[in-house]
Structures are given as C-alpha cells and as structure tokens.
Amino acid sequence: MNSSPFQFDLLARDGLARAGIFHTPHGDIPTPVFAPVGTAATVKAVAPRDLKELGATLILANTYHLYLRPGDERVARLGGLHTFMGWDGPILTDSGGYQIFSLKEIRKIDDDGVTFKSHIDGSLHRFTPQKVVAVEENLGADIIMALDECAPPLDRDYNVQALRRTHAWAERCLRAKTRSDQALFGIVQGGVFDDLREQSARFLVGLDFPGYAVGGLAVGETKEQMHHVLDRVVPMLPEHKPRYLMGVGTLKDFFETVARGIDMFDCVLPTRLARHGAAFTRDGRLNLHNAALAADARPIEEACTCYACRNFTRAYIRHLMQANEILGLYLASIHNLHFLLDIMRRIRQAIIDGTFAQLKQEMLAHATASRSTA
Amino acid sequence: MNSSPFQFDLLARDGLARAGIFHTPHGDIPTPVFAPVGTAATVKAVAPRDLKELGATLILANTYHLYLRPGDERVARLGGLHTFMGWDGPILTDSGGYQIFSLKEIRKIDDDGVTFKSHIDGSLHRFTPQKVVAVEENLGADIIMALDECAPPLDRDYNVQALRRTHAWAERCLRAKTRSDQALFGIVQGGVFDDLREQSARFLVGLDFPGYAVGGLAVGETKEQMHHVLDRVVPMLPEHKPRYLMGVGTLKDFFETVARGIDMFDCVLPTRLARHGAAFTRDGRLNLHNAALAADARPIEEACTCYACRNFTRAYIRHLMQANEILGLYLASIHNLHFLLDIMRRIRQAIIDGTFAQLKQEMLAHATASRSTA
Numbered sequence: 001m002n003s004s005p006f007q008f009d010l011l012a013r014d015g016l017a018r019a020g021i022f023h024t025p026h027g028d029i030p031t032p033v034f035a036p037v038g039t040a041a042t043v044k045a046v047a048p049r050d051l052k053e054l055g056a057t058l059i060l061a062n063t064y065h066l067y068l069r070p071g072d073e074r075v076a077r078l079g080g081l082h083t084f085m086g087w088d089g090p091i092l093t094d095s096g097g098y099q100i101f102s103l104k105e106i107r108k109i110d111d112d113g114v115t116f117k118s119h120i121d122g123s124l125h126r127f128t129p130q131k132v133v134a135v136e137e138n139l140g141a142d143i144i145m146a147l148d149e150c151a152p153p154l155d156r157d158y159n160v161q162a163l164r165r166t167h168a169w170a171e172r173c174l175r176a177k178t179r180s181d182q183a184l185f186g187i188v189q190g191g192v193f194d195d196l197r198e199q200s201a202r203f204l205v206g207l208d209f210p211g212y213a214v215g216g217l218a219v220g221e222t223k224e225q226m227h228h229v230l231d232r233v234v235p236m237l238p239e240h241k242p243r244y245l246m247g248v249g250t251l252k253d254f255f256e257t258v259a260r261g262i263d264m265f266d267c268v269l270p271t272r273l274a275r276h277g278a279a280f281t282r283d284g285r286l287n288l289h290n291a292a293l294a295a296d297a298r299p300i301e302e303a304c305t306c307y308a309c310r311n312f313t314r315a316y317i318r319h320l321m322q323a324n325e326i327l328g329l330y331l332a333s334i335h336n337l338h339f340l341l342d343i344m345r346r347i348r349q350a351i352i353d354g355t356f357a358q359l360k361q362e363m364l365a366h367a368t369a370s371r372s373t374a
Numbered sequence: 375m376n377s378s379p380f381q382f383d384l385l386a387r388d389g390l391a392r393a394g395i396f397h398t399p400h401g402d403i404p405t406p407v408f409a410p411v412g413t414a415a416t417v418k419a420v421a422p423r424d425l426k427e428l429g430a431t432l433i434l435a436n437t438y439h440l441y442l443r444p445g446d447e448r449v450a451r452l453g454g455l456h457t458f459m460g461w462d463g464p465i466l467t468d469s470g471g472y473q474i475f476s477l478k479e480i481r482k483i484d485d486d487g488v489t490f491k492s493h494i495d496g497s498l499h500r501f502t503p504q505k506v507v508a509v510e511e512n513l514g515a516d517i518i519m520a521l522d523e524c525a526p527p528l529d530r531d532y533n534v535q536a537l538r539r540t541h542a543w544a545e546r547c548l549r550a551k552t553r554s555d556q557a558l559f560g561i562v563q564g565g566v567f568d569d570l571r572e573q574s575a576r577f578l579v580g581l582d583f584p585g586y587a588v589g590g591l592a593v594g595e596t597k598e599q600m601h602h603v604l605d606r607v608v609p610m611l612p613e614h615k616p617r618y619l620m621g622v623g624t625l626k627d628f629f630e631t632v633a634r635g636i637d638m639f640d641c642v643l644p645t646r647l648a649r650h651g652a653a654f655t656r657d658g659r660l661n662l663h664n665a666a667l668a669a670d671a672r673p674i675e676e677a678c679t680c681y682a683c684r685n686f687t688r689a690y691i692r693h694l695m696q697a698n699e700i701l702g703l704y705l706a707s708i709h710n711l712h713f714l715l716d717i718m719r720r721i722r723q724a725i726i727d728g729t730f731a732q733l734k735q736e737m738l739a740h741a742t743a744s745r746s747t748a
Binding site: 040041042044045046047048049069070074077078079084085086294295297307311312313315316319320322323325326327329330331 | 414415416418419420421422423443444448451452453458459460668669671681685686687689690693694696697699700701703704705
C-alpha cells in the first residue's frame with residue numbers, strides 16, 4: 001500500500017538549482033519542468049500530438065473549469081482526463097482555489113469552504129476541501145493540489161485568517177484523498193510575511209505531502225518580494241520532494257527561481273500571448289501584427305527549431321494574424337511553447353553540466369540588452 | 375518551349391467517369407480530385423503538414439483575397455504562394471471573378487474589366503483579364519483560371535452579354551499569359567441555357583486550354599439543371615484534358631458529376647461547416663454542439679481513420695465546441711477534409727476497378743436511407 005508510484009530522484013545540483021526526475025503513473029517528468037496550461041482540457045489551439053512533438057512532459061488542467069464544464073463526473077465516466085483529452089502523459093490539476101478567489105461574482109468564504117457563482121451561467125456552487133479532492137479524483141490527474149485560500153499578498157490580517165483556513169483545508173484534503181495513484185501537493189501561503197510563510201512551510205512539511213507548491217506569488221507583489229519569499233520558504237521544504245511555483249512562466253522568472261530551488265512551473269502566457277499575436281524571442285517579444293514584418297522573410301526566431309520557425313516566415317504569420325486565421329494562432333502558440341520548453345531543457349542540462357550560473361548570466365544579459373524588436 | 379509540364383494521363387474509364395493523373399510542376403494530381411480551399415493562403419484551421427497527412431494533392435487559393443491581402447506582389451517577392459504558405463504541392467488559384475461578382479459593394483462592369491470595392495477597407499480596384507493573369511502569375515499557382523463573368527444562371531439576357539465578355543476575356547487571358555509553368559484553364563459559362571453552354575464550350579475548346587472548368591453551377595440552380603448542363607457540356611470537352619466543377623463539394627454531387635465525366639472539385643464546405651460545429655458522416659451531418667453527444671464515447675465516425683476519430687470522442691469534441699476551443703474547430707476540420715478526400719480516393723479506386731456504379735449506388739443509398747443523426 002505504501003509503495004508510492006511517485007518518487008522524486010535528484011540527479012544533480014548546481015548551487016540551489018536542482019535537476020531531477022519526478023516519477024508518475026503516466027510517465028517521468030524531468031525537472032525543472034514547464035507545464036503548458038490546458039484550462040478546459042486542451043492547451044489552447046494545440047493538439048496533444050503537438051505537445052508530444054514539443055517535448056511537453058506535464059500539462060496543467062483547471063479543476064474549476066472542468067468541474068463546471070463538462071463536469072468532473074462526466075470526465076470520470078468517459079475514462080478520466082487523460083483519456084478524455086487524448087493526452088497519455090502526466091497531468092496536474094489545480095484546486096480551483098485561485099479561480100474562485102479571482103471571481104468577480106459574489107462568493108462566501110467560511111471555515112468549511114467557499115460558495116461561488118459559475119462564470120458560465122451564474123449558477124451557485126460550493127467547494128469544500130473534501131469536494132475538491134473528490135472532483136480531482138474524478139478528473140484523475142497524476143498530481144492534484146490541495147484547496148487553499150488565495151489572499152492579497154500585502155494584507156497581513158487577511159493572510160493570517162486565510163492561512164488558518166488553508167492549513168485546516170490541507171489536512172482535510174489529505175484525509176479525504178482515496179486514490180493512491182495521485183500525488184496531493186500542499187500549498188505554502190502567507191503573502192509577503194516572513195513569519196506567516198515560515199509558519200506555513202513548517203506546518204505543511206509536517207503533513208508530509210509528496211510535493212509542495214509555493215502559492216500566492218506572481219499575483220501582484222514585486223519580483224524582490226517574490227524572491228525574498230522563496231529565499232525563506234524553499235530551504236524549509238524537504239530536499240527530496242518537488243517544489244512548484246504556480247503561475248510563473250517568463251524566462252527571467254525561470255532563471256531566478258530555479259536558482260532558488262524551484263522545480264516546477266506552469267503558465268498560460270505562451271498560449272495566451274500567442275493568441276494576441278505576441279511571440280517570444282531571445283530578443284524580447286515580437287508583435288506579430290506589426291506592419292514592419294509584412295515583408296520579413298525570416299522566421300520568428302532564426303535558430304529556433306519549432307515547426308513554425310522551420311516552415312514559415314514572419315511575413316506569412318503576420319498575414320495570418322491580419323486575416324484572423326486560426327493557423328496564425330496555432331503557429332504562434334507552437335513557437336511560444338517551444339521557446340519556454342526549450343529554455344527549460346537547456347536550464348536542466350546546464351544544471352547537470354554545472355553551468356547553470358553561466359547560462360543564467362548569458363541569457364538574462366541578452367534579454368536585458370535587447371528590447372522588443374517590434 | 376512547347377514541352378508543357380502539364381499532362382493529363384487517363385488511366386481508366388468506367389462509363390463516363392474517369393480516373394487519371396494531372397502532372398504539374400509541383401507534383402502529380404490523381405483524379406478525380408477534391409481540392410480543399412485555402413482562401414487566404416491557409417486552409418482554415420489546418421496546417422500544411424496536416425494537409426499532407428490527409429493526402430490532399432491540390433489546394434485552392436483565392437486570387438481576389440490574396441490580391442487585396444497580403445498583395446500578390448508581396449507574395450511574389452516572398453517567393454510565390456507555395457513558399458509563402460509552406461505548401462509544396464500543387465495549387466490552383468481562381469480568377470477572383472466569382473468573389474467580385476458576389477460583392478455587395480458597388481462595382482462597374484464593362485467590356486474591358488470590372489471595378490470593385492475591397493471588402494476589407496472599401497478601397498477601389500480594377501480587374502481586367504490582363505491584370506488577373508498578372509496577379510495569378512505573381513501568386514504562382516500551378517493551375518490558374520481565366521477571368522469570367524458570373525451571371526445569374528436563369529437570366530438569359532444577362533448570360534448572353536456575360537458570355538460575350540467571358541469569351542473575349544478568355545482570349546485576352548491567354549494572350550496575357552507569360553509563364554510556361556502555369557496551366558491556364560478556361561471556364562465554360564452560359565447559365566442553364568443549352569445553346570449558350572454549347573456555344574461556350576465550342577468557343578473555349580477552340581482556344582485549346584490545357585483544362586476546362588464548368589462555371590456558373592452550384593450557384594442556385596436545381597440539381598437537375600446542373601446535371602443537364604453537364605450532360606450537354608462535358609461531352610464537348612476534349613477527352614485528354616481535365617474538367618473542373620467549381621465550388622462543388624458534397625458526397626452526392628461528387629458521385630453524380632464524376633459519373634458525368636468531371637475530374638476536379640473544390641469546396642469550402644468541409645472547413646466552413648467544421649467551424650460551425652457540423653461533421654460529415656456517412657449517416658449525414660452530425661451537429662457537434664448537440665447535447666446528446668455530451669456522454670458519447672464514440673468517435674465522430676466509427677470506422678474513420680482520421681486523427682480526430684482515432685484519438686477523440688464525440689463527447690470531447692462537443693465539449694471543445696461548447697467551450698469555444700480552437701482544437702474543436704481543428705479536429706472537425708481535419709475530419710471533414712478527411713471524409714471528402716477519402717471518398718474521392720474510393721471513387722477513384724472504384725473507377726479503376728470498374729465498380730464505380732456499385733459504389734455510387736451503395737453510398738447514395740446509405741446517405742438517403744439515413745438522415746442527420748443529430
């Protein structure tokens with residue numbers, strides 16, 4: 001019963017940066033890892049075979065969205081999320097907490113859970129820790145997240161109250177869990193307050209989760225505050241368990257937080273920005289609507305090996321964007337995902353080679369020296 | 375100079391139905407052939423590598439649209455349409471006539487050409503036969519179409535006038551043509567009027583085009599009228615040149631018109647209907663938004679070998695449609711294109727095997743017996 005299918009092997013260290021492998025029932029996740037986000041059981045504009053080709057080894061899906069549509073019980077009856085969406089690799093589901101606490105629709109929070117209105121049809125719903133675990137068990141992801149309360153990072157009183165609930169809910173999630181083929185991660189909260197963050201890390205480590213997220217970051221605090229929190233929290237987390245920084249997905253953040261011992265990331269930015277016509281490059285973001293690209297026969301990025309860059313010019317993709325063609329959104333999404341997945345592979349290799357600091361300096365200097373080319 | 379890269383080899387006949395190969399500078403086109411439509415230099419929602427996988431051997435692009443955006447001269451400077459859109463197989467461009475004569479914006483037709491307003495920005499433009507050939511030479515498709523005037527099929531007076539222009543323009547297109555690596559097809563017009571159609575076929579055959587389209591059909595006349603026109607016109611066309619029925623793309627039309635000697639088809643329906651959530655099946659159209667599919671674990675079509683049907687359920691694709699996910703449009707487009715391309719391959723094989731009548735009877739009986747399943 002206790003032989004968990006989840007194991008985190010640390011392969012190399014370079015400073016505080018780590019390279020490892022997190023084993024799951026649906027495959028190994030080499031870390032550090034970037035997980036593309038598939039909110040509604042699809043990474044937007046991209047097919048599962050594209051994700052395979054891109055080398056994605058973990059994707060995230062949103063519990064809140066899937067609970068509302070198509071419904072977690074329906075997903076379960078259709079064989080679970082892997083079968084439903086045609087992705088046989090590892091999946092992580094969030095707890096829905098972040099979405100619910102971001103909703104503008106009225107909601108009521110009490111010690112037992114949170115009542116909220118669907119953004120789709122205004123219907124009333126309630127999530128408790130037990131309910132969230134039940135929903136995540138229906139979805140059947142490999143990694144599932146505990147329900148937490150996301151507080152504004154700078155509001156101390158709010159964070160004190162929220163942390164109390166987050167901790168009680170973490171315990172209740174653990175107790176509610178019935179499936180042994182899912183790893184439940186705890187989420188450290190506490191805003192920008194050292195004592196609360198330390199209290200949270202200590203408490204959750206005591207519950208012995210197989211992995212830990214640092215939550216409540218990348219939500220409006222400064223980079224310095226984010227780094228400060230990580231400097232405090234990460235050293236308190238067990239070395240042999242993966243550490244997940246939720247919602248972070250820029251090149252600079254990758255380097256700065258991998259350097260502080262983070263192993264896992266997810267972010268909607270690569271696909272969201274792609275749909276708005278912005279492409280990631282080492283020289284900054286490229287505006288794919290820009291008239292300056294109309295006759296530009298270069299690929300989005302010269303040395304890039306993605307399908308978009310191997311086959312299409314900036315001029316063509318700019319044309320597709322101007323003409324509102326779906327193919328433009330697809331190619332930009334492919335490129336942006338490749339960009340981040342490729343960076344993460346290079347970061348991992350650098351850690352193994354002991355050259356992480358060098359790569360970090362080189363990449364960040366380049367990103368700073370050059371500004372958006374369009 | 376006269377060794378044309380275009381040659382049409384007839385491989386088999388079954389009644390009036392023909393199986394052949396049309397050789398072009400960008401590859402062989404087995405006929406009968408269905409050409410997916412890539413209006414703005416992209417078959418909507420689908421990448422060139424998907425088209426290869428689907429077995430597409432010819433795609434159509436629209437001269438009117440590409441002339442306006444991104445501009446034919448720009449496409450030429452970027453290496454021509456094949457390079458621009460990343461499709462190295464055969465391409466056909468229409469003349470723009472059909473679009474211009476469909477425009478609601480005011481237009482002026484005279485013997486020399488037609489003046490029209492852009493649907494994008496209302497700017498004024500003029501197409502003459504010479505101009506259209508120049509635009510199509512800039513685009514660089516393998517098969518290019520002569521400028522014709524599309525008249526309402528039942529208006530005799532209009533058709534008499536339009537035919538005079540269409541014939542004069544056909545001659546002027548031939549004279550204007552400079553590239554030897556493009557085949558210019560003539561377009562037989564004449565509405566539903568036997569004498570006009572015969573006059574048109576006779577005149578254009580005299581000009582010795584390497585291929586002929588039958589235009590002005592599938593624009594509002596009855597099926598009986600369409601078949602009657604084909605019964606009159608097709609036997610007048612040279613046996614050793616391909617015959618193209620523009621804008622036709624339903625299963626029933628394929629069978630009925632291949633049976634009358636047609637070799638080439640194009641149609642926007644498979645991708646347009648897909649984006650509206652309709653999937654082709656042998657049992658009729660399936661509404662992918664239908665709530666009845668929400669728990670349906672079958673693929674769109676049981677025996678279908680397309681990527682969508684091999685990997686995803688109706689329930690999943692219905693979910694994607696409900697959630698407005700691009701992947702839903704992609705999967706439905708892939709399926710619908712596969713459906714028509716696959717039918718055409720079976721039709722071709724049946725002609726070669728001498729079983730075309732049998733296949734026609736079987737498929738049409740099935741399509742008639744069953745109605746839309748949703």
